[in-house]
Amino acid sequence: MHCRAVYGEMIMRILEKFKKITHKEPGIRDFCIQTIRFRKLLENARGLLALLADGNEKVLGEYILDRHYVTSLIDSSVERLGMMIYDACVLVPEFGETLYTQYDRHKRRAGELISQNSPSATKDMEANTNISSDPEYRLLSDVLTWLNGEPSDPGSTVIDFMKQTFVRVLKHIDTGNNSTIELLLSNNVSKAPGSNMFLLDLWEDAVVPSVKPHSPYAINCIPLKLLLMDADGDNLSPLLDDKNKTATWVATASEYQLSLKILEPDCSFHLEATVSRHEPSDFIFIFADTTINTENILPQGFHTEITNYGQLAWKLDTASKDIEDSLISIGRNLSPKTV
Amino acid sequence: MEEQKLKIMVIDDENIVGKRLKPALEKTGDIVETFEEGEKALARFDKEPFDIVVTDIRMEKINGIEILERILAKSSRTKVIIITGYATVEVAREALSKGAFDFIAKPFKPDDLRAIIARASKELKS
Numbered sequence: 001m002h003c004r005a006v007y008g009e010m011i012m013r014i015l016e017k018f019k020k021i022t023h024k025e026p027g028i029r030d031f032c033i034q035t036i037r038f039r040k041l042l043e044n045a046r047g048l049l050a051l052l053a054d055g056n057e058k059v060l061g062e063y064i065l066d067r068h069y070v071t072s073l074i075d076s077s078v079e080r081l082g083m084m085i086y087d088a089c090v091l092v093p094e095f096g097e098t099l100y101t102q103y104d105r106h107k108r109r110a111g112e113l114i115s116q117n118s119p120s121a122t123k124d125m126e127a128n129t130n131i132s133s134d135p136e137y138r139l140l141s142d143v144l145t146w147l148n149g150e151p152s153d154p155g156s157t158v159i160d161f162m163k164q165t166f167v168r169v170l171k172h173i174d175t176g177n178n179s180t181i182e183l184l185l186s187n188n189v190s191k192a193p194g195s196n197m198f199l200l201d202l203w204e205d206a207v208v209p210s211v212k213p214h215s216p217y218a219i220n221c222i223p224l225k226l227l228l229m230d231a232d233g234d235n236l237s238p239l240l241d242d243k244n245k246t247a248t249w250v251a252t253a254s255e256y257q258l259s260l261k262i263l264e265p266d267c268s269f270h271l272e273a274t275v276s277r278h279e280p281s282d283f284i285f286i287f288a289d290t291t292i293n294t295e296n297i298l299p300q301g302f303h304t305e306i307t308n309y310g311q312l313a314w315k316l317d318t319a320s321k322d323i324e325d326s327l328i329s330i331g332r333n334l335s336p337k338t339v
Numbered sequence: 340m341e342e343q344k345l346k347i348m349v350i351d352d353e354n355i356v357g358k359r360l361k362p363a364l365e366k367t368g369d370i371v372e373t374f375e376e377g378e379k380a381l382a383r384f385d386k387e388p389f390d391i392v393v394t395d396i397r398m399e400k401i402n403g404i405e406i407l408e409r410i411l412a413k414s415s416r417t418k419v420i421i422i423t424g425y426a427t428v429e430v431a432r433e434a435l436s437k438g439a440f441d442f443i444a445k446p447f448k449p450d451d452l453r454a455i456i457a458r459a460s461k462e463l464k465s
Contacts, residue, residue: 058446064360065446066353068424134355 021283027183032206034091034173035252035259041087041169042272042285045162046316047080052147052159053317059140070140071114077147078110081158089164092172099165102155109146167309170287174268181248183262192216196247197236198263199224202254223254223273225333226324227260236334256281267291268310271330275323282323283316283332299329345369345460346387350380350406351395351422360393363449365458373393376403381409388414391459393452396423396442398415404433411438418459420452 055073084296085103111330116139139331148159154258155161184190184198189205191198192215216228222225227236234250247267256276263267268289274282286302288294291312298304302321304313347369349357357373364371373422374380377398384392392410396403407419415429421434431442440462441455 062448064356064363064422064449064452066351066355066424067447068353072424101359134358136353136355 007027011129017167026186028189028200029206031180031183032202032252033199033261037087037090038169038173039257039259039272041166042083043092044080044087044165046283048077048084048162049157049316051077051080052144055140055144059137059144060114061137065136065140067136067139070136070143073140074113074278077143077158078107081106084162084165088169090171095168095172102161104148106158106161113143113146114337124288130194161307163307163312166287166309168311170268170270171309174289178263178265180250189213191248197249198248200252202252202257202259206222216251219253220254220255221251221258223258223275224251224253224260224328226275226327227258227271227273227334229328230332231335236331266306273323273327275327277320279318279320283314283318284319284323284326286313286330287311297330297333299326299333301326345391345456345463346389347371347391347393348380348384348389349373349393350398350403351375351389352398353395356395360444360449360452364453367453369456377406377454381406383408388464389417391422391456393422393456396421396434402463404437407434407437407439416463418463420455420459422447422452426435440456 028115052074057063058069082103085099088099143244145157147157149157151157151160155164189198189200189210190213192213195216197216199216199219201210201214201219204210216224236247248263248311250261250263256269256272256274258275260271260273268287269292270285270287272283272285276282286294286298287310288297292310294304294311294313298313302313302315304311315323347364349360349364349371350373351357352375354375357375359373361373372383374383377394380392380394381401392406393407394403401454403421403423407421410417410419418440419438421430421439423430423442424445426427431459434442443452443455
């Protein structure tokens with residue numbers, strides 16, 4: 001009997017704690033979860049790019065491959081794309097129907113390729129004399145056209161669909177910039193003195209947000225430290241036409257990961273970085289809308305893609321040192337002194 | 340003194356593998372014969388042994404492990420190299436434990452296979 005009472009009391013205490021957490025700051029947790037999900041989206045997009053790069057390398061004819069390789073490439077691409085679309089729909093559920101309709105179209109195309117109903121094969125082979133005429137290579141060539149050929153209409157290739165999905169998600173996230181500031185303030189998240197950046201500890205603040213502002217050096221975040229290494233007074237530039245206006249930033253940080261975005265209604269800038277000294281994981285991803293001239297921000301070696309909404313840029317599959325140097329350089333380029 | 344040519348047998352039920360490997364391996368002056376069926380390859384081996392056998396692991400009638408066992412039963416000096424599109428630790432371990440010289444996973448570059456063949460050739464001569 002006594003035992004049951006103690007056990008009951010213990011359960012109640014846990015529930016109380018849980019209640020406290022869930023009722024206290026649900027918004028900050030949602031914000032952190034959104035950050036994590038966006039990084040999953042990036043990770044899956046990166047997986048798709050890796051599959052495309054592998055196919056591009058193999059199609060040159062230096063490799064001995066069989067049909068199994070090509071069908072695996074198709075299956076893996078469909079799987080990765082599906083994971084990416086799932087992430088996008090978690091971030092913006094109202095896009096679900098549109099995105100899954102397009103995804104189904106890609107799945108059907110993948111099925112056609114596997115069953116060799118591939119009318120474009122001969123045309124592609126004629127266009128590219130570097131590709132072997134073996135059926136496996138012809139199929140691989142068709143797969144690469146499906147992945148990243150010239151899109152006949154928006155989203156008709158996998159990579160174009162991927163870009164479109166990114167833009168849709170980012171656009172949606174950015175419409176909430178004002179409410180993000182309100183959310184941070186209403187949860188007593190404040191900026192460190194002299195800083196124009198709200199700083200959240202991705203894991204700690206998701207559970208119980210800190211009432212005291214974090215200074216950029218209080219959180220052990222390697223990419224943030226690199227970014228601010230050469231910046232002026234730990235501040236980043238407004239990135240706005242009106243240089244006198246102080247912009248607000250929010251950084252969500254953990255030891256190896258940084259998600260940084262500008263919180264302004266008419267400006268969109270996102271930076272995602274992982275710096276862990278484990279080369280396959282390290283990367284920098286940047287999105288900047290059309291109001292921002294990235295030429296002044298990006299160091300050399302970034303892959304860039306232009307969309308109607310802005311520019312996507314990324315650097316990956318390079319030495320960790322290169323990623324680290326690039327972050328320092330971006331920080332310097334974003335420094336008010338430089339701008 | 341002229342170096343002795345190696346006799347290499349390639350077995351893979353995917354036509355493209357033999358078709359592409361034959362000219363690539365013949366570049367070094369070795370003699371290469373390709374087969375899409377394991378039984379035909381084994382019958383050929385009965386008539387004349389080969390120094391090196393390169394075989395796919397998954398084929399419809401006879402799989403690569405069986406070919407490995409039957410080749411080594413006929414000629415223990417022959418070096419058998421397994422090629423596979425399904426590279427797993429288990430497959431590699433099984434092939435090596437049954438006497439395979441080495442294995443290589445598809446897709447691969449002919450140069451990578453040539454490097455294994457060069458090692459096998461060195462062992463054959465020692």
